[in-house]
Structure formats: C-alpha cells, structure tokens
Amino acid sequence: MSTQPLTKGENDDVNKPLDPPISGNKPSSLAEGTSCNKPFKKLSLQAEGTSCNSTLALPIPAPSISPGSDPLSLASFTFHCKLGEGGFGMVLLASHSAYDHPLAVKLVRKSRVLVEGGFEVMVEREVLEETRHNVFCTHMFGAFQTNKYLVFVMEYLSGGDLEHLIQKSAPISSDAIRYLAADIICGLRYLHSKGIIHRDIKPANILLSSTGHAKICDFGLSVRDIFQPKKYAGQGAGTNLYCAPEVHNRQPYDAMVDYFSLGILLYEMATGEHPLCDCYMSDSEVADAINQEDPMYPPEMIADLKDLIRRLLRKNPERRRMDLQDVQEHPFFQGINWTEVELGQSPPISHLLSLPSPKAPLHQKFNMAYIMASEERKTSITSEDQRLFINFKFMSEGFAMKTSPQPSESPPPPDKSCTVDGEITPKNLMPVW
Incomplete structure (x- = not known):
C-alpha cells in the first residue's frame, strides 16, 4: 500500500480550510450489490513516487484568463x-x-x-x-x-496515499499512527454529523499532505441522510476486505461500518498485514474470517493501540458504538490536542513518515x-x-x-x-x- 505527506507553504495547504465558510451553504472498491477483495487501479489525486508520466519536460507559459472567459474549462x-x-x-x-x-x-x-x-x-x-x-x-x-x-x-x-505508505514503510510508528488516526476520526465524525456514511474507508482512500496529515477521499460509494437511529437498508458496498460484519451479512447498518474499516486500517499501519484476511481468499472466505476470526496482535504493539483496535473491530455494531462513545478520550490519544486537530493546526508529522518529494514537476x-x-x-x-x-x-x-x-x-x-x-x-x- 502507499502514502506520502505535504509541507505547508509549498504545494498544498491542508492545515486550514481552503475556502472561507460563508452563510447559506447548501446543505476501488465493491460496487453496489457486488463484491471484490482484489485491489484495483483507481484514479488518484496525489503523486505516486517522485515523477509523473509525461513525454515532454519543457518550460511552458500558463494560459491567461481574459475578462469574460470561463475559468473552469x-x-x-x-x-x-x-x-x-x-x-x-x-x-x-x-x-x-x-x-x-x-x-x-x-x-x-x-x-x-x-x-x-x-x-x-x-x-x-x-x-x-x-x-x-x-x-x-x-x-x-x-x-x-x-x-x-x-x-x-x-x-x-x-504525500500520496496511505496504501503506498503502508506497502513501503510499515510498521509505522505509534506516534505517526496516533496523529493519522486523529485526523481520520475527525473526518469521520464530520461526515457522520452530516448524515454521510463513507462506506469505503481503506488505505487507498486516505491521502496525505506534505506535512503528513490525512484527508479522506473518494466519496463515490457514500450514502447520505443516514442520521441515528436510522439505518441504511440498501445493498452493501465497499471493498470486501474492509467491510464490517453487518455489511457482509446484508443487514441494515449505519456509520459504525466506517469505524470497523478504520480498525483494519490502523492494524495494517501498525503491522503491514490485514488483521483477518489476505487478498487470495475468496469472497466467502473473507466474509467468514471477518465474521468469525479475531486478530492476532504482535507482542511489540503497544497496549493502548491494541485496545483501540479491539474496540473498532467489535463484531457487534452496537457494542462497537458503545466502546467508541468517547473515542477521543481513549488512552492511545494521550497528548493529542483535539482542538488543534479539529482546526487543522496539528504539528507536521512528515518527519515520522517516508514521503515523496513535495515539489510538483510543473x-x-x-x-x-x-x-x-x-x-x-x-x-x-x-x-x-x-x-x-x-x-x-x-x-x-x-x-x-x-x-x-x-x-x-x-x-x-x-x-x-x-x-x-x-x-x-x-x-x-x-x-x-
């Protein structure tokens, strides 16, 4: 899998909102009804490695925008x-x-x-x-x-995506996992507060800035207007290896499915391995493993991270919800300033990660x-x-x-x-x- 970060002030700036809020705001993976546990080539919004696929490398003038022309063409x-x-x-x-x-x-x-x-x-x-x-x-x-x-x-x-980072650098340090998990949890809490279930949280859908912080991408499988206690009763969707038991069992589900996927993602960051499956399993074998098996935790994994992952990977979604009610207070996040995180003002963590050059080949x-x-x-x-x-x-x-x-x-x-x-x-x- 893979990842990379960004450096504020160079090519991207994720440490603050890119547009000021204004009043009056309007309110891959497993396709709907199908399943797949094999990785696939997806469209990506980040650099993969240090260079792009290009035939020419020449200085070029930027097109000018004249009055009356369309800036979006x-x-x-x-x-x-x-x-x-x-x-x-x-x-x-x-x-x-x-x-x-x-x-x-x-x-x-x-x-x-x-x-x-x-x-x-x-x-x-x-x-x-x-x-x-x-x-x-x-x-x-x-x-x-x-x-x-x-x-x-x-x-x-x-910074690339988390899939590439895991493939290249796992196991990732607990300090880096702590900040990345905090970023993703803040993103999920925001989405769920808007009634949005992502349904495809996995390493390839977590992008990294040049400072090493995480952003959620790829919302094509999302469903909207699912507020508690409402559950989504349509077909399951997502990437088989990251789907919660209730999705595999074709049961109505809610935002708790995203937290189960997060648990798998954290385990992969810490070990480089999936906690329950491998990509050679059939769809039915993956479903059986996710429903019935429990992860084996390496002895070097710190106890607080192990406990957090256990809570995220509860088979029963209601038990999962109960165990995650105060997730920001979990001991694993000791030292995290959640106010800073939620404002996008966390310190850079690029020094904790192996990231590609933040310089874009313009x-x-x-x-x-x-x-x-x-x-x-x-x-x-x-x-x-x-x-x-x-x-x-x-x-x-x-x-x-x-x-x-x-x-x-x-x-x-x-x-x-x-x-x-x-x-x-x-x-x-x-x-x-």
Whole structure:
C-alpha cells in the first residue's frame, strides 16, 4: 500500500480550510450489490513516487484568463503530467494562472459512466460540495463538464496515499499512527454529523499532505441522510476486505461500518498485514474470517493501540458504538490536542513518515492534444444522455474570487474558437498547452 505527506507553504495547504465558510451553504472498491477483495487501479489525486508520466519536460507559459472567459474549462489549465489512470478516466497534474498552487484535475469519461452505470460520480460531486469547508476531506475547487468528460478540479496532495505508505514503510510508528488516526476520526465524525456514511474507508482512500496529515477521499460509494437511529437498508458496498460484519451479512447498518474499516486500517499501519484476511481468499472466505476470526496482535504493539483496535473491530455494531462513545478520550490519544486537530493546526508529522518529494514537476508538459483528438474520434454522447449530467458544474467561493478577472477599460470579447462546450478542439491546442 502507499502514502506520502505535504509541507505547508509549498504545494498544498491542508492545515486550514481552503475556502472561507460563508452563510447559506447548501446543505476501488465493491460496487453496489457486488463484491471484490482484489485491489484495483483507481484514479488518484496525489503523486505516486517522485515523477509523473509525461513525454515532454519543457518550460511552458500558463494560459491567461481574459475578462469574460470561463475559468473552469480545459483551456484555462496548463497540464503537466498524468498522476493516475483507471477505467473511467485519468487524473492530471495541472496549474491555473489565477491560482498559486498545483491542482489535480480528474477527468471521468461520460461514455464509461453511461455504459457501466457509474453514477456514483454524481454522488461524489454532491458530497464534495457539501464537505468543501472541512480540512479532513479532499477539497474540490470546482467541477464542470465537456462533451465527453466530467471534470473535477481538486487540491493536489503531494504525500500520496496511505496504501503506498503502508506497502513501503510499515510498521509505522505509534506516534505517526496516533496523529493519522486523529485526523481520520475527525473526518469521520464530520461526515457522520452530516448524515454521510463513507462506506469505503481503506488505505487507498486516505491521502496525505506534505506535512503528513490525512484527508479522506473518494466519496463515490457514500450514502447520505443516514442520521441515528436510522439505518441504511440498501445493498452493501465497499471493498470486501474492509467491510464490517453487518455489511457482509446484508443487514441494515449505519456509520459504525466506517469505524470497523478504520480498525483494519490502523492494524495494517501498525503491522503491514490485514488483521483477518489476505487478498487470495475468496469472497466467502473473507466474509467468514471477518465474521468469525479475531486478530492476532504482535507482542511489540503497544497496549493502548491494541485496545483501540479491539474496540473498532467489535463484531457487534452496537457494542462497537458503545466502546467508541468517547473515542477521543481513549488512552492511545494521550497528548493529542483535539482542538488543534479539529482546526487543522496539528504539528507536521512528515518527519515520522517516508514521503515523496513535495515539489510538483510543473516544468513538464503533458500532451493533452493527443488525448482530446483521440476522444473526438469516439462515439459522441446523445443530447438525451447529456441531460443526465445536468447541474454538474460547481465553483468554490475561494476559487471563484481568485479567478475573477480584473475589469479593463475595453475588455476583449471572449475567444471561444478553441472550445466546444468547454472542450478543446485540435486546431487550437498548441497555443494552450
């Protein structure tokens, strides 16, 4: 598995909300009804290693934003390299002339969403808007669509994900686990206070900043409006190895499923191993192990961490709830200043982790012209199908302020010759990238 952190003041800043709260706020894994216990290649919003996949490494000018132009279109970004790729699309490292920090731009192919029924992307869009002021959830600056893509503009987290960190560095020190667990617990408490169950907490869905702090990502399998004592009675979802017993048993469940997943995650950080299963088990074997087996704790694991994991991995969700009522008061968190944590003001822990370089390779240039030209040759999306993605566009308050052009005495008319509904056309690609 893998992880990496960020360093405040360089490429990302997770120690404070990325947009100021305003009044009047609007309120992979196991697909719904299926199961899988094998890892899969997923779209990622962070750097994996120290370099990107790119063909050119040339200095490039950022596109300027003229008055009247759309700051949320593919033409408004400079793309540098590919951060990740999956069946539904890709994530690119990008920069914007009106914003000081690198960005991760996630492009999701509408055609794959339509064919494979991947409308979780619409759930993710809604959850990201609702959680945009919370420092423990990945921040969405904006969302828009082109003829062929749904596009998320996200913060870039240079520390990688927890999966990579575990694969590379486990066992991780108890001090580092303490701060990472505190970050994740604050994120879960926030989500659950909003009636959101994540349902897919696992190492690959925990991203790290350059300071080493954790953020929850990938909300495509989330369900909303589940407040206690209400339970979700729909089909189970998540990644098989991290699902709670009540999910495997197809019972109604609530937010306690996320804490069971957290227990597995903490054990993996401390040992490098899953507490109950391995990836070679069948789905039924995984379910049996999670329902019936108890973890073996290595003698070197400190007693307080062992006790916390035991509470998180209670088979009975009501017992789990009872044992976690005062989780922030658990002895394992002695020394944690929860006020600082909740404000995103915890000290950096990057010195406790083995993280990649926080410097983003902004000198590189990604050949976006080839990508767009190849997409143009594919089957177009019908107007009826396009209506399924209505109201997808969003721009956060802070990004809107930063990208608002300064008025000039005689603003030139917007040049729309290089876009079609926000999509780049081949003839004008070279000046943009």
